[in-house]
Structures are given as C-alpha cells and as structure tokens.
Amino acid sequence: MPAKRYNLFLRRRLMFPKHQQSKDSIFFRDGIRQIDFVLSYVDDIRKDSEIKAERRREFEANLRKTGLELETEDKRDSEDGRTYFVKIHAPWEVLVTYAEVLGIKMPIQESDIPRTEHTPLSYMLGPLKLPEHVKYPQPEYFTAQFNRHRQELFLIDDPSTFFPSSSRNRIVYYILSRCPFAVEDGKKKFGIERLLNSNTYSSAYPLHDGQYWKPSEPPNPVNERYILHQNWARFSYFYKEQPFDLIRNYFGEKIAIYFVFLGFYTEMLFFAAVVGLACFIYGLLSMERNRSSVETCDPDIGGQMIMCPLCDSVCDYWRLNSTCLASKLSHLFDNESTVFFAVFMGIWVTLFLEFWKQRQARLEYEWDMVDFEEEQQQLQLRPEFEAMCKQRKMNPVTKEMEPYMPLCARIPWYFCSGVTVVLWMALVISSMVAVIVYRLSVFATFASFMEKDSSLKQVKSFLTPHIATSITGSCLNFIVILILNFFYEKISAWITKMEIPRTYQEYESSLTLKMFLFQFVNYYSSCFYVAFFKGKLVGYPGKYTYLFDVWRSEECDPGGCLIELTTQMAIITIGKQIFGNLKEAVYPLVLNWWKRRKARTNSEKLYSRWEQDHDLEYFGPLELFYEYLETVTQFGFVTLFVASFPLAPLFALINNIVEIRVDAWKLTTQYRRTIASKAHSIGVWQDILYGMAVLSVATNAFIVAFTSDMIPRLVYFYAYSTNAKYPMKGYVNNSLSVFLIADFPNAIVPPEKVDFTTCRYRDYRHPPDHEKKYYHNMQFWHVLAGRMTFIIVIEHIVFLVKFLLAWMIPDVPKDVADRIKREKLMTIKILHDFELKKLKENLGLNSKEFSQHFMIEESKVNLARSTT
Numbered sequence: 001m002p003a004k005r006y007n008l009f010l011r012r013r014l015m016f017p018k019h020q021q022s023k024d025s026i027f028f029r030d031g032i033r034q035i036d037f038v039l040s041y042v043d044d045i046r047k048d049s050e051i052k053a054e055r056r057r058e059f060e061a062n063l064r065k066t067g068l069e070l071e072t073e074d075k076r077d078s079e080d081g082r083t084y085f086v087k088i089h090a091p092w093e094v095l096v097t098y099a100e101v102l103g104i105k106m107p108i109q110e111s112d113i114p115r116t117e118h119t120p121l122s123y124m125l126g127p128l129k130l131p132e133h134v135k136y137p138q139p140e141y142f143t144a145q146f147n148r149h150r151q152e153l154f155l156i157d158d159p160s161t162f163f164p165s166s167s168r169n170r171i172v173y174y175i176l177s178r179c180p181f182a183v184e185d186g187k188k189k190f191g192i193e194r195l196l197n198s199n200t201y202s203s204a205y206p207l208h209d210g211q212y213w214k215p216s217e218p219p220n221p222v223n224e225r226y227i228l229h230q231n232w233a234r235f236s237y238f239y240k241e242q243p244f245d246l247i248r249n250y251f252g253e254k255i256a257i258y259f260v261f262l263g264f265y266t267e268m269l270f271f272a273a274v275v276g277l278a279c280f281i282y283g284l285l286s287m288e289r290n291r292s293s294v295e296t297c298d299p300d301i302g303g304q305m306i307m308c309p310l311c312d313s314v315c316d317y318w319r320l321n322s323t324c325l326a327s328k329l330s331h332l333f334d335n336e337s338t339v340f341f342a343v344f345m346g347i348w349v350t351l352f353l354e355f356w357k358q359r360q361a362r363l364e365y366e367w368d369m370v371d372f373e374e375e376q377q378q379l380q381l382r383p384e385f386e387a388m389c390k391q392r393k394m395n396p397v398t399k400e401m402e403p404y405m406p407l408c409a410r411i412p413w414y415f416c417s418g419v420t421v422v423l424w425m426a427l428v429i430s431s432m433v434a435v436i437v438y439r440l441s442v443f444a445t446f447a448s449f450m451e452k453d454s455s456l457k458q459v460k461s462f463l464t465p466h467i468a469t470s471i472t473g474s475c476l477n478f479i480v481i482l483i484l485n486f487f488y489e490k491i492s493a494w495i496t497k498m499e500i501p502r503t504y505q506e507y508e509s510s511l512t513l514k515m516f517l518f519q520f521v522n523y524y525s526s527c528f529y530v531a532f533f534k535g536k537l538v539g540y541p542g543k544y545t546y547l548f549d550v551w552r553s554e555e556c557d558p559g560g561c562l563i564e565l566t567t568q569m570a571i572i573t574i575g576k577q578i579f580g581n582l583k584e585a586v587y588p589l590v591l592n593w594w595k596r597r598k599a600r601t602n603s604e605k606l607y608s609r610w611e612q613d614h615d616l617e618y619f620g621p622l623e624l625f626y627e628y629l630e631t632v633t634q635f636g637f638v639t640l641f642v643a644s645f646p647l648a649p650l651f652a653l654i655n656n657i658v659e660i661r662v663d664a665w666k667l668t669t670q671y672r673r674t675i676a677s678k679a680h681s682i683g684v685w686q687d688i689l690y691g692m693a694v695l696s697v698a699t700n701a702f703i704v705a706f707t708s709d710m711i712p713r714l715v716y717f718y719a720y721s722t723n724a725k726y727p728m729k730g731y732v733n734n735s736l737s738v739f740l741i742a743d744f745p746n747a748i749v750p751p752e753k754v755d756f757t758t759c760r761y762r763d764y765r766h767p768p769d770h771e772k773k774y775y776h777n778m779q780f781w782h783v784l785a786g787r788m789t790f791i792i793v794i795e796h797i798v799f800l801v802k803f804l805l806a807w808m809i810p811d812v813p814k815d816v817a818d819r820i821k822r823e824k825l826m827t828i829k830i831l832h833d834f835e836l837k838k839l840k841e842n843l844g845l846n847s848k849e850f851s852q853h854f855m856i857e858e859s860k861v862n863l864a865r866s867t868t
Contacts, residue, residue: 024609026207026220028071028089034160037172038610039086039192041201043075052200059181059195060086066175067094079607083202087610090172092159096148098171099163105368106162107141107155108830113819115140127239134231134243137224142826143368153834161221166252166676169206173675176204205672207613209250212669224250225668233664238657242664245366251667252676253367257360258624259660261682262631264359266656268352272638272649275344279337279646290331291728292709297324301732308541308739308759311443312552312748317759320732326467330563333644334708339794342643342700346798347805349639349693353686354809360681361812365820369680385502405500417495421514424488428521431480432529439473440551470564474571477526481572482579488518493622511625512684519633523572527641530565531699531707540774541739541761544748556762562644562708569645573637577655580630585662588617588670619671627663628685631656635689639696643703697802701794705787709735715786720779734779736760740768 026035041056043049060070073085090098099106115136129135146154156162163171173192180190181200195201210216210223212233228250232243242263248256287293296302302321309315364370389403492514501507535556539545545553556564592615638652667674704710716734721727738758741749758768764780766772812820 023607023612024210024216024220026209026609028069028087031219033069033089033091034165034168035087035207035610036090036165036168037088037176037204037206038613039088039201040083040203040610040614041086042083052198055181055195055198055200059179059200062179062181063088063175066179067091067097068172068175073608073610079611083611083614085610085614088172090168090175094175095163095168095171096146096151098174099146099167100148102171102174103145104163104167104171105143106146108144108153108827109142109155111140111142111823112826113140113822128241130231130241130243134227134246135241137227137243137246137249140366142823142830144827144831150834153831164249165206165209165221166249169673170252170676172206173204203614203618203672205613205618206675207609208673210609228664229668233661233668235658235661235665238661242660248367251674252678253369254677254679255624255667255674256367257363257679257682258627259663260359260363261356262627262656262660262663264356265352265631265635266653266660268348268355269638269649269653269656272345272348273653275348276341276642276646276649279335279341280332282337283332283335286335287328287331290328290335291726292713292732293324293327293331295729295732296327297321305733305736306756306759307736308761309748309750310555312544313750316750316752317754317756320736320760326563330709333566333646334562334710336710337646338643338708338710339704341646342704343794343798345639345642345700346697347801349696350802350805351809353689353693354806354811356686357811358809358813358816362816364680365816365823367680369678370820370823385500388500405502410500413495413499417499417514420491420495421517424484424491424518425521428484428518428525431484432477432525435473435477435480435526436529436547436554437551438476439469440547440554442472443469443554467567470567471571474526474568475575477568478572478575481522481576484522485519488522489515489626492518508625509684511622512629512688515625515629516632516688519629520636523576523633524636524640527565527568527572530561530568531641531644531703534564535561536706540737540763540765541759542743542745543774562703565641565644565703565707569637569641569648573634573645573648574651577634577651581655581658581662584659584666588666591617592670613672616672617670619667619674628682632685632688632692636692639692640699641703642696643700644707697795697798698791701791701798704794705790711786711790712783715779715783719782735762735764737763737765738767739774743768 025031027033028035041052044052064070067090069089069091071087071089073087075082075084078085141155144153154162176192178190179192180188181195182189192201192204196204208225210220210225212225212229214223215226216223224246228243228246231237231240232247242259244256244260244263247259299321302324303319305320307318307320309317385403385405389405391406392403394402492511496507496511496514499510501510534554537545538553538555547553634652634655638648642648712735713728713731716731717727720734721730723729737760739761741754741757741759764777764783765774766777768774
C-alpha cells in the first residue's frame with residue numbers, strides 16, 4: 001500500500017501543467033500574487049461535517065468581502081490525498097488599510113544618523129562578528145505611521161515588496177482573528193482560533209520563504225530562512241553574535257526581543273562564570289591546607305572523636321574522620337571566597353538589570369518602538385472574551401460601546417483558579433515533605449547496610465550515608481519536580497482560559513503569575529529547606545525533635561549543610577538544563593520524522609511549500625512563554641543560591657550557548673513560521689527579575705551566615721582561639737559538644753556494648769558535668785550575634801551599592817536619547833515639507849491662504865525644534 005500510494009503521488013505530480021511553479025513557490029498559480037497565509041482542512045464523515053463546511057463557506061466568503069484573495073488547492077493535488085489548502089493573499093488596498101489601523105511604521109527617508117562607530121575593542125572581537133549584510137540587512141530609515149492618504153510620502157519602490165512578509169502575515173492574521181463565520185444561538189461567532197479549536201480548520205500558518213538548506217530561485221524573493229540557518233541556527237556558529245535585525249524582520253519583534261534578552265543575559269553570565277570559576281579554583285587549591293579538614297582527617301584528632309548516632313537504635317557510633325572526604329569537598333564551596341562571591345553577585349545582578357534597561361531602550365529606537373504603547377495586538381479584546389460577553393459598556397477613552405463582563409460573572413472562576421493554585425502549591429509542599437520522609441527513612445537503611453557489609457569498607461571513605469541519602473533524595477526530588485511541572489502546565493493554561501481574560505495582555509499576565517508562583521515553589525522549595533531549615537531544629541542527643549513523632553529531624557553533615565545544598569543545586573540545575581535542551585531538540589525532530597515516515601516520502605523534496613510547512617510542528621502562543629519561564633527559573637538558581645554553588649553561572653553559560661542555537665535551529669527547521677507580533681520589552685518578566693534580584697541579596701546573606709561555617713570560624717578565630725601561631729587549631733574540637741552516653745533513653749541507644757562513656761555532636765552546649773548541662777553556652781550566642789550582624793552589614797552594603805549603581809546608570813543612554821530627538825525633529829520636518837508641497841500644488845504660489853498656512857507650519861517646526 002505505501003508503494004502504491006507513493007506511485008499515485010508521483011503520477012499526480014507528472015499530470016501537473018508544465019507552466020506550474022516549482023515546489024518551493026510562495027505564489028498563487030499566476031506566479032504574481034504572494035501567499036501571505038495558508039489554511040488547511042480535511043473532509044470528515046462525522047455528523048457535524050455539514051456544519052463545519054457551512055462555517056468554512058461563510059468564513060471564506062467574509063474574508064473575500066474584506067478584500068482578501070483566496071485560492072484553494074484540491075485534496076486530489078495534496079500529498080496525502082485528503083487535505084485541502086486555502087491560500088490567502090492580501091492585495092495592496094487591504095495592506096494599506098490595515099497598516100494604518102495597526103499603526104505600522106514605514107520608512108519615509110534614509111537616516112542621516114551614522115551607525116555606532118567601531119571601537120578598538122570591537123576590532124579585537126572581530127571573529128565573533130557577523131558580516132555587515134547579515135547583521136544589518138537594511139539601511140536605517142526615518143519612519144512614520146503609515147497613512148494611506150499620504151502614500152507619496154513613503155519610500156514605495158515596489159508595492160509588492162514594500163510591506164515585509166512579517167507585516168503582511170500580521171495584517172492577515174488580524175483579519176482572520178476577527179472575521180465572523182456564523183450566528184449560532186443568537187450569538188455572533190468569529191475568529192480563526194474558534195474554528196481551529198472546533199477542528200473546522202486543522203491549521204492556519206504563514207509560509208516560510210523557502211528551504212533552509214539552499215537559497216531560493218527567482219522569482220521567489222530572497223530566502224531569509226536560508227540566511228538565518230546559515231548564520232544563526234548552526235551549532236558551529238555558537239561563538240558568533242546573533243543577527244537580531246534579520247530575526248526581527250522574519251519572525252517579528254516579540255520573538256526577536258527574546259533572543260536579544262537571552263543573548264545579553266548569556267554575555268553577562270560570562271563575567272559571573274569567570275569569577276565563580278576563580279572562587280572554585282581557590283577552594284580547590286586551598287583544600288589540602290584547610291585546618292578544619294586536616295583536623296577532621298587526622299587519625300589522632302578526628303579518628304579519636306566518637307560521634308553520637310545519627311538515627312535511633314539502628315545507627316551506631318562513628319568516628320569523625322570517616323567524613324574526611326566530605327569535609328574536603330565542603331571546603332570547595334565553603335571558604336573565604338564565598339563571602340566575596342555573594343557580594344559580587346549582588347552587584348552583578350544590579351549591573352545586569354540596569355544595562356538591560358539600556359539595551360532595551362536602544363532596541364526601542366532601532367526597531368521603531370519609541371512611541372509604542374503596549375501594542376494594539378496585546379490590548380485588543382480577545383475573541384473568546386467578545387464571544388462570551390452578553391453586555392456592552394461604553395469605553396471612557398474611546399467613547400465607543402465595547403463588550404463588557406461584570407465582575408460577579410468572573411468571581412466563581414477567579415475563586416476556582418485561586419483554589420487550584422493553592423492546592424497545587426500544597427501538593428508541591430507535600431511532595432517535598434514526602435522526599436524528606438524518604439531521606440529520613442532511607443538514611444537509617446544506608447547507615448546499617450554500610451556498617452554491616454564488610455565489602456563496602458572502601459566505598460565508605462567517599463560515599464557516606466549522608467552523601468548517599470543526599471544524592472538519591474535530590475534525584476528523586478528532581479523527578480517529582482518534572483512530573484508536577486508537566487501536569488501543572490496543562491492545568492494552569494486551562495484555568496486561565498476559564499477566567500475569560502479581557503485582552504491578550506491580561507491573559508499572559510494571569511498565566512505568568514500562576515506559572516511563576518508554581519515554578520518558584522516547585523523548583524526552589526527543596527533548596528530553601530536544605531539552606532534554612534535542615535539541621536536547625538534538631539535538638540540534641542537524648543532530646544531530639546521528631547517529624548510526626550516518628551522520624552527524627554535531619555541533621556547536617558559535620559562539615560555543614562552547605563555541601564548538601566550544593567549537591568541539591570547541582571542535580572536540579574544541571575538535570576533541568578540537560579532535560580530541557582534534549583526535550584526542545586528531540587521532541588519536534590522525532591514528531592516531524594514520524595510524519596515523514598508515515599507519508600513514506602522525503603517530504604521536503606517532493607511536495608509544495610505549503611505542504612512542507614503543514615507537516616512541521618506548530619509554534620504555539622505559549623511556546624515563547626515557556627522559553628522565558630525556563631530562562632527566569634535558571635536566573636533564580638544563578639542568583640538566589642549562588643553562594644553555595646559558585647559554578648552555577650558557568651553551567652548556565654554553557655547551557656545558554658547551546659540553548660540559543662537549539663532554539664534558532666528548531667524555529668528555522670522544525671517549526672512552522674510564527675505569526676509576527678510586536679513587543680517593546682520582555683514585559684512582566686522584567687518585574688519578576690527585579691523581585692528575584694532583591695530576594696537574592698537576602699538569601700545569599702542568610703546562606704553565608706546560617707548554612708556555611710564561615711561565621712562560627714570567624715568567631716572562633718577572633719574570640720576563642722588560644723594559639724597565636726595557628727589561630728584555627730582546635731576549631732573542630734571546639735565546635736563539637738559532649739554528651740554522656742548514660743543519658744541516652746533506652747529506646748534510641750544502640751544495643752551494642754561500648755567501652756567509652758561520651759560521644760560528640762555538632763552544637764554549642766554545656767558539657768554533662770556543668771550545672772546547666774546541655775543548655776546553650778555563651779559561644780552559641782556569640783555565633784548567633786555574629787550571624788545576625790553579618791546579615792545586616794552585608795545587606796546594607798550590597799543594597800547601598802545597588803541603589804548607587806541604579807542611580808548612576810541612566811535608563812536611556814545619552815546617544816540614544818539624542819538620536820530619538822533627532823529622528824523626531826526630522827520626521828516633523830519631512831511631514832511639514834510634504835504637507836506644504838501638497839498645499840502648494842492645490843492653492844498656487846501666490847495664494848494668501850498658502851502664506852498663512854506656511855507661517856503656521858513654520859511655527860510648528862520651530863516649536864518642535866526648540867522642545868527637542
């Protein structure tokens with residue numbers, strides 16, 4: 001059957017007229033009218049097939065009434081023999097009308113402002129640069145909002161190429177999203193999205209302009225897809241800059257600004273990665289001479305210290321030198337450079353956000369977004385909202401009647417949405433508690449198993465019960481995170497739709513808030529637990545605290561909880577990055593391969609341009625949202641807990657270098673072309689980044705103060721050390737308190753007989769022979785005071801530097817501000833000259849009205865010049 005089907009397909013192709021365009025043609029059959037959009041559908045034999053057919057007829061008839069031109073490809077000419085394709089072309093009259101409606105800016109004169117001159121540093125970075133014709137595919141222009149009554153003002157050399165393909169598909173989609181198709185149950189129904197949801201049409205998409213592996217042949221226009229693939233989507237170009245203007249021209253500003261943000265964030269990560277790597281190398285070089293590790297590993301010191309059991313009944317007493325390797329590894333991330341790096345990252349995140357504001361301001365100028373008011377596309381009413389509204393209300397701004405839905409109709413869905421979010425967050429917390437219970441339960445098993453099995457004696461030197469439990473618990477937690485994340489993505493999109501948001505902007509903001517709150521709790525809750533709660537409320541031998549009165553609270557390793565937080569961070573961060581990149585690269589590749597396999601043809605070499613794109617994956621409106629969410633989640637790991645893992649910026653840098661090329665590759669090769677849309681910023685994500693930046697100062701200060709051993713070591717160094725030559729000598733012994741074994745309750749003491757009377761535990765408490773035995777001693781309060789002082793001092797220093805930097809660095813660079821003023825002045829002058837020329841033609845040279853109008857317009861120009 002596949003062979004017969006393939007031969008039938010070839011016979012159909014051979015029957016085509018010889019004058020038919022090539023398979024890559026993006027034109028109608030006449031070879032003149034360009035295809036701006038494609039709709040596809042499949043005939044079905046269900047009961048509602050007639051209803052769907054009637055909807056399609058009405059919809060297409062209404063599209064023709066708006067001025068659009070349609071051409072249908074019969075299913076007999078399609079590769080599968082069952083799919084119809086409706087090709088849509090927007091003629092000049094439609095384009096100029098809706099370009100004015102959407103406020104699209106078009107060129108009126110080539111700019112006389114030179115591009116930024118090359119600096120000596122830019123010549124040093126020559127290998128990273130792209131060719132000029134790729135980086136700047138078009139010259140810079142002075143632009144103005146298009147007006148169909150002033151067409152002579154604009155630089156229209158060829159009407160067929162005046163509007164770029166991204167603007168054309170944006171205009172057509174605007175019409176499609178508002179075109180009615182039926183009146184059912186007394187309600188007017190409209191919009192391509194409703195038709196897609198009801199499977200009346202199977203897909204709607206703009207065309208790629210050619211193959212990604214070869215340039216197009218005339219009469220097709222320049223193949224920007226091929227240029228993007230050659231200069232942007234190849235992994236061998238990972239070190240090159242990105243062609244942002246070309247991305248913007250092809251995919252629109254909304255996609256382009258994401259890649260600008262990701263590229264800028266990656267560039268800034270380079271500096272954080274270098275400093276973090278230097279701090280790690282310092283820890284590596286000083287690991288062997290670290291006094292705490294030396295004393296812990298010394299058989300005469302750590303080998304003679306008998307530690308109290310880490311769990312009840314099953315666990316035995318153990319010697320401190322069994323954690324020798326863990327102590328050395330802890331020093332890698334818990335050393336003097338930790339404080340410096342925490343302060344550095346507090347300053348780095350401020351510089352990143354301030355410089356990003358400048359980069360964004362430069363983009364607004366370069367991409368004609370200076371006067372952009374949260375674009376019409378975002379503030380437009382959603383068709384779903386209009387369809388659900390039964391009432392109308394006057395808009396106080398436009399003074400027009402608009403669909404209106406009272407708050408009382410939305411309250412039930414808001415309540416349902418809030419309850420769902422809270423329940424899922426509670427589920428995340430419950431999952432984290434379950435992982436804690438797992439760690440508590442498994443720790444005793446690991447401890448008894450390793451103690452009894454003589455074959456594990458060598459393994460115990462580097463894989464202690466603490467490390468084994470921490471690694472397995474972190475891996476389990478990561479798996480739970482991925483599972484919960486998968487289900488919540490579906491639920492959050494559903495409940496956001498049920499809230500019936502009024503505009504696209506409201507929809508995105510509502511979804512962003514839900515998803516970010518969940519991701520924050522899902523990814524960071526386990527890190528917050530290890531950093532700020534684990535080992536803090538343990539109690540002491542003989543009077544431990546218990547979870548649910550069953551499991552004894554977790555204790556930190558004698559080297560501190562920082563190494564466990566590092567392990568948790570490393571597994572979640574690296575695991576998430578590897579899983580995310582594999583999913584983004586493999587998922588669309590496998591799906592497209594499966595479609596080609598089912599067709600039994602080499603699809604991209606045999607059939608038409610619209611069929612090739614039809615078989616690609618759909619880049620949905622939420623795909624970009626998830627890309628931002630992934631980047632912001634990574635930003636949280638890089639900033640919130642970076643004091644415990646200085647290598648986090650390095651791993652993030654490596655991931656982002658790969659991420660940029662993976663995203664570019666899948667957009668140019670594996671996905672249909674996206675519908676162009678405008679955006680002048682990263683939106684609500686910028687506010688989230690600012691909030692995380694402020695929170696990161698506090699979290700890193702608390703990690704250094706309470707999770708690491710930095711403050712206890714400093715207190716011992718300055719207040720309790722008695723050795724002038726080696727101030728840190730005796731620190732390990734000083735940090736461990738003494739417990740009398742006879743004071744153990746019978747229920748928790750190990751059954752084996754021992755020949756010693758005391759054991760040690762990590763705390764600052766009085767010994768058993770003191771009148772206040774087992775109460776906190778004075779050193780405990782000194783250490784606590786030191787911790788609180790450190791937090792207050794560091795936070796004030798970092799926040800002061802942050803506010804000074806934010807004040808010193810302007811949001812809009814001076815050269816950009818000057819360019820904006822110059823362009824406004826020149827635009828006013830060009831419009832003024834154009835109007836005078838038209839008036840001169842209408843009124844004559846010596847007309848009194850012309851003189852008066854000339855004086856008025858001159859006054860306007862002078863006023864504009866004085867204000868700019």
